[in-house]
Amino acid sequence: MNAPTVLVTGATGTVGSALVPALRVRGLGVRAMTRHAGRDIDGAETVVADLKDPVSLAAALDGVDAVFLNSPSAEDAAAVQIRFADLAREAGVQRLVLLSQYAATADSPVRFLRWHAEVESHVRRIGLDHTVLRPNLYLQGLFGMAATIAQGWFGAPIGDATVSAIDTRDIAESAAAVLAGTGHDGRTYTLTGPRAVSHHEIARALSDVTGRDITFRDVPADRFAAMLSGILPPWQVNGLVEDYAHYARGEASEVHSSVADLTGRPARDLTDFARDHAAVFAAAPAEKTPTGEAAR
Numbered sequence: 001m002n003a004p005t006v007l008v009t010g011a012t013g014t015v016g017s018a019l020v021p022a023l024r025v026r027g028l029g030v031r032a033m034t035r036h037a038g039r040d041i042d043g044a045e046t047v048v049a050d051l052k053d054p055v056s057l058a059a060a061l062d063g064v065d066a067v068f069l070n071s072p073s074a075e076d077a078a079a080v081q082i083r084f085a086d087l088a089r090e091a092g093v094q095r096l097v098l099l100s101q102y103a104a105t106a107d108s109p110v111r112f113l114r115w116h117a118e119v120e121s122h123v124r125r126i127g128l129d130h131t132v133l134r135p136n137l138y139l140q141g142l143f144g145m146a147a148t149i150a151q152g153w154f155g156a157p158i159g160d161a162t163v164s165a166i167d168t169r170d171i172a173e174s175a176a177a178v179l180a181g182t183g184h185d186g187r188t189y190t191l192t193g194p195r196a197v198s199h200h201e202i203a204r205a206l207s208d209v210t211g212r213d214i215t216f217r218d219v220p221a222d223r224f225a226a227m228l229s230g231i232l233p234p235w236q237v238n239g240l241v242e243d244y245a246h247y248a249r250g251e252a253s254e255v256h257s258s259v260a261d262l263t264g265r266p267a268r269d270l271t272d273f274a275r276d277h278a279a280v281f282a283a284a285p286a287e288k289t290p291t292g293e294a295a296r
């Protein structure tokens with residue numbers, strides 16, 4: 001019997017690019033989705049499709065056993081993901097693993113969490129085998145701050161609050177464990193790092209591995225929004241302000257054991273992330289960016 005084939009959406013993105021090799025290591029077939037014709041993805045059959053184009057999705061879904069559903073933040077992300085889930089069910093896909101977010105709830109003051117909750121509740125209703133992964137803040141979001149970090153600082157409206165931020169490699173490896181394993185139908189896993197860290201601790205970890213003096217600045221929310229406006233659309237600026245207010249209230253600091261439970265080894269620590277990516281933060285700035293916010 002052939003190994004099951006998984007369609008990975010967002011295969012060139014933050015989590016997806018680590019998920020493709022993690023699935024291959026576990027012996028699964030991978031169909032990697034990208035919008036760009038001619039883009040090869042190592043170890044996978046590449047399929048060109050767009051989440052906004054149902055015809056291309058029908059072809060991408062044809063003959064796959066399972067799907068990993070992940071799309072970037074967008075105002076229409078919930079509608080796009082809901083349509084994809086429906087198309088997957090119509091195509092006879094047996095399992096869907098959904099990438100959601102820590103603390104997704106329908107009545108959250110954070111729009112991203114409401115959008116994720118809307119997709120979660122749809123996926124639970126449609127009768128597919130499904131598993132929901134709710135990762136916390138991505139440590140890899142720091143890559144979006146590399147230019148200001150190269151100047152010695154990064155900022156966000158979070159104060160001294162701690163967040164159990166996660167290395168996205170652990171999200172990918174947890175997703176691979178779910179897709180290759182059994183007993184995960186109907187489960188929701190909150191994925192976090194092994195401890196909750198403040199942004200001051202993040203700055204210290206980056207300083208330690210680069211030998212540079214990197215500091216964190218607590219930026220008021222209105223200044224944070226002003227720095228981002230004109231760079232990001234208003235919905236995204238406002239969403240990021242809501243996200244950081246949620247972090248600042250200490251609502252994203254719980255530590256969960258799901259990464260270790262699923263993968264059989266501890267979640268990577270902030271210090272592991274910093275050590276493995278020291279070169280990214282050591283470089284001199286190529287150009288100035290206005291703030292060091294985590295891109296979403």
Ligand SMILES: NC(=O)c1ccc[n+]([C@@H]2O[C@H](COP(=O)([O-])OP(=O)(O)OC[C@H]3O[C@@H](n4cnc5c(N)ncnc54)[C@H](OP(=O)(O)O)[C@@H]3O)[C@@H](O)[C@H]2O)c1
Pocket residue numbers: 009010011012013014015016033034035036049050051052070071072073099100101102112135136137138139141294295296
């Ligand atoms: N950042 C955080 O801290 C955090 C925390 C928890 C949850 N999340 C969630 O993680 C999710 C992913 O966010 P991310 O920023 O890491 O994005 P990402 O997965 O890196 O997204 C980029 C990927 O999306 C693909 N893509 C973009 N538009 C597409 C379209 N119309 N159709 C098909 N594919 C498309 C791109 O592929 P191609 O360019 O190759 O087509 C690329 O692979 C979001 O739902 C976010 O809410 C983020």
